[in-house]
Amino acid sequence: MFLTKKHLSRRTMLRGAGAAIGLPLLDAMIPAGTALAATAAAPRKRLGFVYFAHGAVQRFWQPEQIGRDFQFTHILKPLESLRPHVTVVSGLRNKGAENSPAPHFTTEVSWLTCVGRNGRTPGGELGISVDQHAAKHIGQDTPLPSLELCTEPGGYSSLAYRTPVQQLEMESNPRKVFYKLFGQGDTRDQRHEIVQTTGSLLDYVKEAADSLYKDLDAADCNIVKDYLESVRESERRVQKMKAAEGQNLELPEAPLGAPDDFTELLDVQFELLALAFQTDQTRIATFRMCNEVSMRVYNWLGVSEAFHPLSHHGEDVEKIQRLLRVQVYHTERFAKFAKRLAAIRDGENSLLDNSAILFGSNMANSDLHDADPVPSLILGRAAGAIKGNQHLHYPQSTPHANLLVTLAQRVGVPLEKMADSTGVLSEV
Numbered sequence: 001m002f003l004t005k006k007h008l009s010r011r012t013m014l015r016g017a018g019a020a021i022g023l024p025l026l027d028a029m030i031p032a033g034t035a036l037a038a039t040a041a042a043p044r045k046r047l048g049f050v051y052f053a054h055g056a057v058q059r060f061w062q063p064e065q066i067g068r069d070f071q072f073t074h075i076l077k078p079l080e081s082l083r084p085h086v087t088v089v090s091g092l093r094n095k096g097a098e099n100s101p102a103p104h105f106t107t108e109v110s111w112l113t114c115v116g117r118n119g120r121t122p123g124g125e126l127g128i129s130v131d132q133h134a135a136k137h138i139g140q141d142t143p144l145p146s147l148e149l150c151t152e153p154g155g156y157s158s159l160a161y162r163t164p165v166q167q168l169e170m171e172s173n174p175r176k177v178f179y180k181l182f183g184q185g186d187t188r189d190q191r192h193e194i195v196q197t198t199g200s201l202l203d204y205v206k207e208a209a210d211s212l213y214k215d216l217d218a219a220d221c222n223i224v225k226d227y228l229e230s231v232r233e234s235e236r237r238v239q240k241m242k243a244a245e246g247q248n249l250e251l252p253e254a255p256l257g258a259p260d261d262f263t264e265l266l267d268v269q270f271e272l273l274a275l276a277f278q279t280d281q282t283r284i285a286t287f288r289m290c291n292e293v294s295m296r297v298y299n300w301l302g303v304s305e306a307f308h309p310l311s312h313h314g315e316d317v318e319k320i321q322r323l324l325r326v327q328v329y330h331t332e333r334f335a336k337f338a339k340r341l342a343a344i345r346d347g348e349n350s351l352l353d354n355s356a357i358l359f360g361s362n363m364a365n366s367d368l369h370d371a372d373p374v375p376s377l378i379l380g381r382a383a384g385a386i387k388g389n390q391h392l393h394y395p396q397s398t399p400h401a402n403l404l405v406t407l408a409q410r411v412g413v414p415l416e417k418m419a420d421s422t423g424v425l426s427e428v
Helices: 077-085 103-110 130-138 174-182 188-196 206-213 218-244 262-278 307-311 317-343 400-410
Strands: 013-016 019-022 046-051 086-093 147-150 161-163 284-288 355-360 376-379 390-399
Touching (some): 013 206, 077 086, 086 400, 130 284, 147 262, 174 262, 218 262, 262 284, 307 317
Parallel strands (some): 046 355
Antiparallel strands (some): 013 019, 086 376
16 A cells, blocks of 8 residues: 655644744644554644633523533523533632632632732742643643733733733734734744735735645645635734724713624634634633723613623612623623634544633622632533533532643643642543
């Protein structure tokens, strides 16, 4: 038997005029006659953390049934079509988010660290976020050890802490994210030229793409073409958002409220995250969908109050109904991202199959700034390391840190202990 299949490196990139675009995993990157586990097609697990502010109304978040085949609640309903990849975890408490004079600051700081504002001292590991533990172990084989995204700049803090006192900036500008992923010029001047261009980044690598097609079979050609079309669409959306900047006039002492394109901003940030995972630019990511104490007004949902005041609902039935519209909306945007991952092939599985993404908040009852129990949902199967289709309910006050340690271990990070963790959640 003759094996004539050509082999491309997993690190093959399209280059031209200072631009460099990574490629998704192709059949041509798998050496003929080689065992799957020893090739580039062996599952590369991704770990993600997607945060929504101001918690979730518990009775509309937590399923009543425990175990498999649970009934999706009102807030979780948009994820129902992805049932095999969904694990709801309830009963967890984050003590690091409690008893703070600045609850919203502590809420963001402690979600991935389980350490509050006053528990941080230089040196040691107490206060390092779980994503950065993972970046040290599985993030060193990618161009970006980790990626940090948000939609609103500033905020009380970051979700990601490289050290107990060094936070990582979260990027809210999709244009900067796009060029961080794809504008990899060889020199500072080349990168500056690419960022300033009004044309398409793909124009710089067109010759390289045309040349690559000659070495690929029809199936791989279609994968590359679909991928580059996704890149072009993301670029078009980023350019459109950039062109719209500054068109609104700011009136003195008159708040403009939320822009009507917040949905587009969320979606394009999620799409860039999907592309970063697809091309193996990074395997670790955090995304804060909106800030704690956000004053965004979700007027397109028929909600006229700003988000933070609305979250202090005082058990008012009508306020809770409006708050639910916002919480369902956040799940809908996340569900769209999840379906995108499910549609992207990644070796023998989908990108969703090979990922583990925590979707949650660090606040239970937002009216009380309560961190017990925190709403948590795992999306993805971590290449078979996570069972899926489960609602796991743990005894009240089980440490939230146990879930973070569990997720780290499921993607291959040798993390045994963080903050007040007492072990792993073996049922996950």
